[in-house]
Structures are given as structure tokens and as C-alpha cells.
């Protein structure tokens with residue numbers, strides 16, 4: 001039976017769920033995973049810590065995941081060069097859950113979120129799932145860059161309760177500089193004088209709800225691959241700024257489902273109001289702590305993946321394709337008169353990339369060099 005025949009919320013009727021095809025193909029370069037399996041020492045440590053946690057599974061886990069948050073704060077401080085205390089860090093089952101908790105707390109019915117498309121499609125879907133209305137801002141249609149003036153103008157015009165920035169952005173792989181993020185934050189705080197004039201022009205219908213003082217979420221799922229500094233550098237004195245991260249990409253730990261954020265302690269307190277009790281299992285917490293103890297080993301693959309990304313960019317440009325400058329472990333390439341036909345032709349050759357629904361473009365993840373070779377020869381064959 002179609003769910004539409006159930007008493008489903010009207011805004012969910014006829015909608016499709018998120019889903020990258022999980023096909024059994026030799027070369028899978030469609031979900032921006034890290035292709036390197038966990039190193040043996042890390043795998044051994046995870047096994048040992050999870051085995052130890054099994055002994056007390058009759059008890060609920062630490063609801064506040066204090067030890068894990070301290071470890072995450074330590075990692076983030078080390079990686080970004082900005083020390084953080086554990087009360088500024090929160091963790092959940094993947095950064096998707098962190099984002100959902102943020103919208104449960106700061107979005108919701110009668111509120112709106114702004115994102116700059118094309119961007120990570122889950123931002124829009126989580127908005128929908130939490131009853132938050134979605135406002136689609138745009139990017140430069142050619143370079144997919146987000147110009148600071150355009151971003152600020154959109155924030156002033158729409159006075160959103162939540163602004164999503166994504167850096168590096170999925171699927172374009174473009175990253176933001178700190179000046180752009182700070183300018184968006186100022187606009188969202190109502191600190192910029194134009195916020196009032198935007199409301200006065202009548203364009204910002206929600207300004208009456210005080211929406212000009214919105215939260216700004218910087219989704220940094222791919223930060224470790226970027227050449228730009230992390231927005232963690234901006235957290236001091238910006239209580240409505242949130243930086244979300246994940247262990248799914250650089251850490252090669254997607255299967256364990258751990259995402260986290262750094263923000264003002266008040267944001268972490270706010271999320272306690274919406275998180276489910278004991279949301280992070282004892283096994284997840286143990287596995288994540290074991291993996292963090294081996295961060296340096298895992299992060300060695302980041303260098304290899306950056307090199308592979310740069311090689312793919314060079315090779316694709318070498319055959320005359322356009323490639324958007326990439327700060328991530330994936331890249332957007334095109335332009336094709338019929339991207340769907342190219343996607344299918346690559347699949348026929350055993351290579352799965354992602355059709356993100358952006359006319360003319362396809363997205364490919366940097367994988368193992370041998371996978372990159374297979375992808376490049378399939379591309380060359382398809383282009384004839």
C-alpha cells in the first residue's frame with residue numbers, strides 16, 4: 001500500500017525518500033565514502049573497546065556521552081588549532097542526526113531555513129521532516145561559488161531562523177572562506193543595518209517573529225579534505241554559529257554513524273531538550289573513542305585522497321571536461337548534454353558515480369587509485 005493512503009502529513013505526500021542507489025558494482029564512487037578500510041591497529045582497538053562495552057550492555061549508556069565529547073573536542077582542537085572544551089561539543093548518530101536535532105530545536109512549524117542550492121539534499125529533507133519551511137537560495141550558476149554579497153542579501157531578504165552553509169559543499173565541492181561565513185552570521189544576527197531595511201521592504205514576512213537573529217549552521221562534513229580553515233575559528237563570541245562534522249568521511253567510519261558539532265555551550269544545552277534519551281549506544285560511543293585514539297593513522301588516507309582528487313581533476317580537464325574546483329573528496333564534472341545517459345554508460349562499464357540531478361553534471365568520489373583508473377578509462381571510452 002502506498003503511504004499516501006495513510007493519514008500522512010500533507011507535506012510528505014508524494015515525496016521520495018533520500019537514497020543513493022546501493023548497487024553491487026565493481027567500482028563504487030557515488031557516496032563520498034573513504035575507500036580505505038580501517039587500519040588493523042584501529043580495528044583491533046575497536047574490537048577490544050566494543051567487547052568491553054558488551055559486558056555492561058544491561059545498563060543504559062552515558063546519556064551525555066561525556067568521554068566521547070571530550071575526545072572529539074581534543075581531536076577538533078588539534079585539527080583546527082582552536083582549543084575547545086567538551087561542553088562546546090555534541091555528538092549523535094551521524095551528522096544527519098545532529099542536523100535534525102538542530103532543526104528540532106531551532107526550526108519547526110512557523111519557522112524557515114535557508115540553504116544555497118545546489119547543496120546537500122538532506123538539509124532540505126530534514127527541514128521538511130521537522131516541519132520547517134525551506135527557502136532555496138542560489139549560487140553562481142557557472143562556478144557554483146557563493147558570493148558573500150549574494151548570501152548576505154538572501155539572508156536579509158528572507159530573515160531565516162536557520163541558515164545552512166556547507167563547506168566544502170556537497171555536491172559542488174566548493175568551500176567558503178571565513179569572511180563569507182562571518183558576513184552571513186552578521187546578517188543573520190540582525191547586526192547588519194540592512195536587516196531592518198529588508199524587513200521594511202516587506203520582503204521578510206517572518207521578521208515579526210524575530211527571525212533576523214537566526215542560527216548559522218556550517219556543515220563541514222568534508223572539512224579534513226579542504227584547503228580552507230574551519231569555521232571553528234569563528235566560534236568565539238558567535239553564540240548562534242554551529243559547525244557540524246562527521247566521522248563518516250575522513251575517518252573512514254561511515255558504518256559506525258558518528259557525527260558531532262562544535263558551538264556555544266548554550267546550543268548544546270538547547271539540544272538536550274530534543275535529543276532522545278540514550279540516543280548514542282554504548283557500542284557506538286566505545287567504537288568512536290577507539291577510532292579517535294587512532295586518528296592520526298586514519299587521517300593519513302586524507303592525503304592520499306586529496307592527491308587522487310587532484311589527479312582526477314587534472315585527467316578530466318585533460319580530456320576537455322569541465323571540473324568545478326574541489327576542496328572535498330569528490331568532484332563535479334560535466335557538462336554533458338545528457339548526464340543521465342553518461343551515468344548509465346559508466347554503470348554499464350562497472351563504474352557507479354552519482355547523478356545529483358544537476359543538469360549536465362555528474363559527481364564522482366575520489367577512491368582508490370585503481371578505482372580512479374577504471375573510472376577514467378570508462379569516461380574516455382564513453383566520450384569516444
Ligand SMILES: Cc1ncc(COP(=O)(O)O)c(C=O)c1O
Nearest residue numbers: 094095096120170221246248259
Ligand atoms: C554535506 C554533508 N553533510 C552531512 C552528511 C551526513 O553524514 P553522516 O550522517 O554520515 O555524518 C553528508 C553525507 O554524505 C554530507 O555530504
